[in-house]
Amino acid sequence: MLSERLEADSLEELEQLLEGCQRCPLWSDRSNLVFGSGSRDAQLMFIGEAPGRAEDAKGLPFVGPAGRLLDDLLAGIGLTRSEVYITNVVKCRPPGNRDPLPEEMEACHPFLARQIELIEPKIVCALGRVAAGSLLGKTVQMSRIHGTRLNGDGYFVVPVFHPAAALRTPSSMSALEEDFRNLKKYLQQEEVAPKTVSREEPEQLELF
Ligand code: URA
Secondary structure: OOOOOOOOOOHHHHHHHHOOOOOOHHHHHOOOOOOOEEOOOOOEEEEEOOOOHHHHHHOOOOOOHHHHHHHHHHHHOOOOHHHOEEEEOOOOOOHHHOOOOHHHHHHHHHHHHHHHHHHOOOEEEEEOHHHHHHHHOOOOOHHHHOOOOEEOOOOEEEEEOOHHHHHHOHHHHHHHHHHHHHHHHHHHOOOOOOOOOOOOHHHHHHOO
8 A cells, every 4th residue: 555654753743643633534433543552662563453432432442352352362472561562553433343444544554654664563463354454455364364474564464363353253262362372483583574665765765
C-alpha cells in the first residue's frame, strides 16, 4: 500500500497528529481514539484489527476479554504488556464491531506505518486475518500461515489467530498458544529481517 509519510519524530508527535482525526467516517461514533500502548523500545509489537466497545470507552487497546487472553498468552512466554507495544490497524471503533473497510484501513495506514518505523520492532505479530492482510498487503488464509515467520520491511511478520477467535474456537486456542511459543523462539533468534528502502534513502540519493 503506498501511503503518505507523516512528519512525526516521536510517538507523542504522531499521536498529536491524530488528535481530532476525521480522515474516515469512523470518527463520528467514537468516544476515544485508540492510538496504542506499551514500550517504545519493544522488540515485539502486536497489531490487532480495531478497537471494540471496551477499547473505545477507555482509549486503550485490548482491554476487553480478548485483551485478558492476550495478557495470559504474554505471561505464558514470560512477557508483560509493558515490555511489548500493542496497537490496531484502525484507531477508531467500527460500528457493531464489523471489520474495518478498505478505505478506513487506508486512511489509518500512515499512522500504523510510522508507529512501526518509530518503534523498530524485531517482530510484528499480526493478531488475526485483518491485521495480517494489512501488513502483508494481500488476502491471507490464516489456517495456512499462522505461526510462520515472514519477511516484513526490516521486521518479521508473524500472523496468529485473533484472541477473540480463539475464545470462540478451542482448536484456534491451542494453535494460538503454540504460535506464542514460536514467537518466543523467533525473538531469541539473532537473525533480523532485511530492509528494502529506508525512509532517509531517497533524499540521500538525490545528492549524487
Ligand atoms: N480486538 C482488536 O482487534 N483490537 C482491540 O484493541 C480489541 C479487540
